[in-house]
Amino acid sequence: xxxxxxxxxxxxxxxxxxxxxxxxxxxxxxxxxxxxxxxxxxxxxxxxxxxxxxxxxxxxxxxxxxxxxxxxxxxxxxxxxxxxxxxxxxxxxxxxxxxxxxxxxxxxxxxxxxxxxxxxxxxxxxxxxxxxxxxxxxxxxxxxxxxxxxxxxxxxxxxxxxxxxxxxxxxxxxxxxxxxxxxxxxxxxxxxxxxxxxxxxxxxxxxxxxxxxxxxxxxxxxxxxxxxxxxxxxxxxxxxxxxxxxxxxxxxxxxxxxxxxxxxxxxxxxxxxxxxxxxxxxxxxxxxxxxxxxxxxxxxxxxxxxxxxxxxxxxxxxxxxxxxxxxxxxxxxxxxxxxxxxxxxxxxxxxxxxxxxxxxxxxxxxxxxxxxxxx
Numbered sequence: 001x002x003x004x005x006x007x008x009x010x011x012x013x014x015x016x017x018x019x020x021x022x023x024x025x026x027x028x029x030x031x032x033x034x035x036x037x038x039x040x041x042x043x044x045x046x047x048x049x050x051x052x053x054x055x056x057x058x059x060x061x062x063x064x065x066x067x068x069x070x071x072x073x074x075x076x077x078x079x080x081x082x083x084x085x086x087x088x089x090x091x092x093x094x095x096x097x098x099x100x101x102x103x104x105x106x107x108x109x110x111x112x113x114x115x116x117x118x119x120x121x122x123x124x125x126x127x128x129x130x131x132x133x134x135x136x137x138x139x140x141x142x143x144x145x146x147x148x149x150x151x152x153x154x155x156x157x158x159x160x161x162x163x164x165x166x167x168x169x170x171x172x173x174x175x176x177x178x179x180x181x182x183x184x185x186x187x188x189x190x191x192x193x194x195x196x197x198x199x200x201x202x203x204x205x206x207x208x209x210x211x212x213x214x215x216x217x218x219x220x221x222x223x224x225x226x227x228x229x230x231x232x233x234x235x236x237x238x239x240x241x242x243x244x245x246x247x248x249x250x251x252x253x254x255x256x257x258x259x260x261x262x263x264x265x266x267x268x269x270x271x272x273x274x275x276x277x278x279x280x281x282x283x284x285x286x287x288x289x290x291x292x293x294x295x296x297x298x299x300x301x302x303x304x305x306x307x308x309x310x311x312x313x314x315x316x317x318x319x320x321x322x323x324x325x326x327x328x329x330x331x332x333x334x335x336x337x338x339x340x341x342x343x344x345x346x347x348x349x350x351x352x353x354x355x356x357x358x359x360x361x362x363x364x365x366x367x368x369x370x371x372x373x374x375x
Contacts, residue, residue: 001084002047003054003249004077006036007260008062009282016130016199019191021262021280022060028282032260033069035289037076039259042290044080046267047257052081054088054246057111063093067102071109088113088151088245095133095141103148113151113244115184116142120157121174122167128160129188130195142178151242153182158216160188161205168216172223179227181242184235185220187213214363221359233315234365251315253307261285261292273299310369316362318354324372338371 009022010029055077057070070091077083090113091106098116106114118138120126126135133141145152156175158168175183188207190197199205208216221231229237233251236244250256250266253273258265262280266273276296279285285292299307305327312319321339328335339355342348347361347368355372357365 001053001254002050002081003056003246003254003256004047004052005056005058005246005256005258005263005265006062006073007258007263007278008032008057008059008065009261010059010064011061012064012132014195016196017188017191017194019194020060023282026064028286029065029069031286032282033065033073035286036073036259039285039289039292040073040076040080043257043259047081050081052077052083052087054249055083055090056246057089057091059092061094061097061117062091063097063102063106067105067109070106070111074110090115090153090244090246092117093141095137098141098144100144103144107148112149113153114145114149115153115182115244116145116155118142118154118156118175120160120171122171125160125163125167125171128162129157139174139178142180146178146180151182152180153184153242153244154178154180155184155186156220157186157188158220159208159213161207163208163216164212165216165219168219172220176223176227182236182238182244183224183229185217185224185237186235187217217363218360221362225359231359231362234362248315251311252317253311271298273304275299306373309373310366313357313365313369313372316357318356319372321350321353321355324355327373334374335372342368342371 007021009032010026011022011024013024014022055074062070074089089111091111092115094117119129119131121135121138123135126133142152142154154175156171190200190207196205200207224237225231229239230243231237232243233247236247238244246256253266255267256265257267258278261278261282264275264277266275274296276293278292279294309319324335325332339348342361343350346358347364348355349358357368361368
């Protein structure tokens with residue numbers, strides 16, 4: 001089975017902290033979907049006749065484009081491959097784009113899961129993040145979505161300028177009052193060249209210290225787990241049966257095929273495991289959709305091992321100690337020392353020869369993975 005990802009690179013405006021590939025010119029939307037149809041035809045041999053388990057529309061802001069564009073592409077895919085009876089079709093959306101009419105149209109188009117970029121239910125914090133919607137928009141949109149979709153996810157972000165424990169507590173309580181089936185919790189990170197990065201460098205904005213953000217993250221983890229949510233990935237929580245199939249498939253290194261500028265793919269064939277990606281340029285994409293790929297590599301055994309460690313820890317699938325020791329035959333002392341440090345800090349546990357992260361260790365997943373890879 002295969003998953004599909006579509007990068008729709010359009011937004012009304014760029015958020016202060018965002019470094020994703022996007023454009024803010026809506027006059028390119030029609031040409032983009034013509035190019036997307038051409039790219040899909042050119043890649044059809046890669047997924048013809050296959051069963052599609054999940055489709056994810058990301059961006060950018062997919063809810064910014066006409067629903068007819070979404071439904072048209074899904075119809076094209078259905079003519080090439082087989083959509084599984086229980087296929088998950090997720091669309092990322094901003095609250096200000098959604099109303100009763102658009103939600104009903106999305107559902108009629110085949111979308112059955114929404115991922116809504118709420119970020120906060122507090123107006124002051126939304127302004128600090130440079131978001132276009134209000135707290136009222138967040139609440140209204142999530143309620144309308146829950147009335148129409150069985151599976152709804154919301155994003156929450158902690159660590160905005162001026163944010164303290166009380167505001168974060170209020171955000172979490174507002175989310176639990178709505179009780180969406182899925183919640184993603186992110187700590188605000190500074191990405192180079194973003195407006196927020198420049199403002200922080202110039203001293204115009206001061207963000208909460210890392211230890212305060214870590215405390216917020218941990219508070220969210222404890223609160224969501226107490227409310228019955230399963231912590232199934234570093235940033236993701238789901239009520240039973242509502243995990244993101246697309247995200248989980250990619251974290252488990254299952255194949256997925258990407259479309260649109262900057263989209264990534266991971267495919268498995270007789271030649272091995274291949275990762276490839278499209279150029280981060282709308283101009284190039286519109287000029288030659290069939291030639292959008294500008295990077296491709298067949299993974300080496302070392303790269304496959306590194307990915308297995310990083311991704312297994314993110315979803316806490318567990319890693320056999322024996323697998324790690326085989327990869328470190330010339331550096332077992334360093335590996336054993338790293339494991340000892342992480343055990344002492346309480347970041348990992350070992351049961352029946354399997355290494356897993358503890359709940360407190362989730363925050364340090366990448367650091368632990370790096371240590372286990374390099375010893």
